[in-house]
Amino acid sequence: MNVKYEELSPLGTYEEGMPWNPVEKIIVERRSIRSFKKEPLPDSMIRRILEAGRFAPSAGNSQPWRFIVVKSREILAEMEKDAIRVIKFFMFFLDYTTGNRVRRIIARFYAAVLIRILPNELHPVPFGLMSQIAQGKTPVFHAAPILILLVEDRRGVSNPPMDIGICGQNMVLAAHSLGAGACWIGLIKVLMYLPKWRKKFGIKYPYKLDVCLAMGWQKPKADGPVPREAQVVEWYDKGLNDPPRTTKQGE
Numbered sequence: 735m736n737v738k739y740e741e742l743s744p745l746g747t748y749e750e751g752m753p754w755n756p757v758e759k760i761i762v763e764r765r766s767i768r769s770f771k772k773e774p775l776p777d778s779m780i781r782r783i784l785e786a787g788r789f790a791p792s793a794g795n796s797q798p799w800r801f802i803v804v805k806s807r808e809i810l811a812e813m814e815k816d817a818i819r820v821i822k823f824f825m826f827f828l829d830y831t832t833g834n835r836v837r838r839i840i841a842r843f844y845a846a847v848l849i850r851i852l853p854n855e856l857h858p859v860p861f862g863l864m865s866q867i868a869q870g871k872t873p874v875f876h877a878a879p880i881l882i883l884l885v886e887d888r889r890g891v892s893n894p895p896m897d898i899g900i901c902g903q904n905m906v907l908a909a910h911s912l913g914a915g916a917c918w919i920g921l922i923k924v925l926m927y928l929p930k931w932r933k934k935f936g937i938k939y940p941y942k943l944d945v946c947l948a949m950g951w952q953k954p955k956a957d958g959p960v961p962r963e964a965q966v967v968e969w970y971d972k973g974l975n976d977p978p979r980t981t982k983q984g985e
C-alpha cells in the first residue's frame with residue numbers, strides 16, 4: 735500500500751493515500767517485545783493499560799475476564815522456574831529433535847499421539863519454542879518486570895477466548911502507544927498443570943488461564959519485524975449471482 739510515513743493524519747478523517755493516523759501507526763508498528771529493562775512501569779500507567787482492556791468489546795457485553803497484575807520479583811522468578819520445569823518434563827518425553835536415535839524414535843511416537851489430541855499446543859511453533867526453553871536457550875516470560883494475566887470466565891456469552899484476545903490486544907496497543915513494550919505469552923498455560931499456581935491465582939471453574947501479557951520498558955534492542963502473508967481478499971460487491979472480485983492485500 736502506498737502510505738506515507740513522515741507525518742500523521744488527524745484522527746477521524748480519511749482521504750485516499752493519506753499518511754497513517756496515530757492509531758493506525760501504533761497498529762502497524764507494534765512488535766512483540768522480548769527484552770525488557772528491570773524497572774517496572776509505574777502503577778498509574780499499568781492502570782491506564784488495564785483501562786484499555788476494560789473498554790474492549792465482548793459478546794453480549796459479558797466482559798468474561800479478570801485481570802491479575804504480577805510485579806513481585808520473587809513470584810515472577812518462581813513462575814519462570816516452574817514453567818521451565820513443566821516444559822522440560824514434557825520435552826523429555828516429546829522432543830524428537832534431540833538425543834540419540836532410540837530416544838528420538840520413542841519421543842516421535844509420543845509426540846505423534848499427543849499432536850492428535852492437542853493439535854494446537856504442539857503445532858511446530860510452540861513445539862520449537864518449548865524445545866528451545868527446555869535446552870535453556872530462551873526464557874518463558876522474557877524476564878519481564880510485569881505480567882498481566884488475562885483470566886477467562888468460561889461463562890461468557892458465545893466465545894470467551896475471542897473476547898480475551900480482543901481485550902488483551904487493546905492493552906497491548908495502549909501499552910505500545912504509551913511507549914512501553916509487550917508480548918503475548920501463551921506458554922503461561924503450562925503453569926496450570928501445577929495446583930500451586932491454580933490455587934494462587936484462583937483458577938478453578940468458571941475461570942481459565944491460557945494467556946498473559948509480558949510488559950515493561952523495552953531495551954533498545956528489539957526484535958525485527960516479522961513477515962506477514964499477503965492475503966487474497968474476496969469482495970462481493972455486485973449481484974447475488976456474480977462471482978467475487980479478488981484483491982491481494984499486502985502487496
Ligand SMILES: Cc1cc2nc3c(=O)[nH]c(=O)nc-3n(C[C@H](O)[C@H](O)[C@H](O)COP(=O)(O)O)c2cc1C
Nearest residue numbers: 764765766767768917918919920921922945959960
Ligand atoms: C495468543 C498468543 C500467544 C503467544 N505466545 C507467545 C509466547 O508464549 N512466547 C512468545 O515469545 N511469543 C508469543 N506470542 C507472540 C507471537 O510469537 C508474535 O505475535 C508473532 O510472532 C508475530 O510477531 P509480532 O507480534 O512481533 O508482530 C504469542 C502471540 C499470541 C497472539
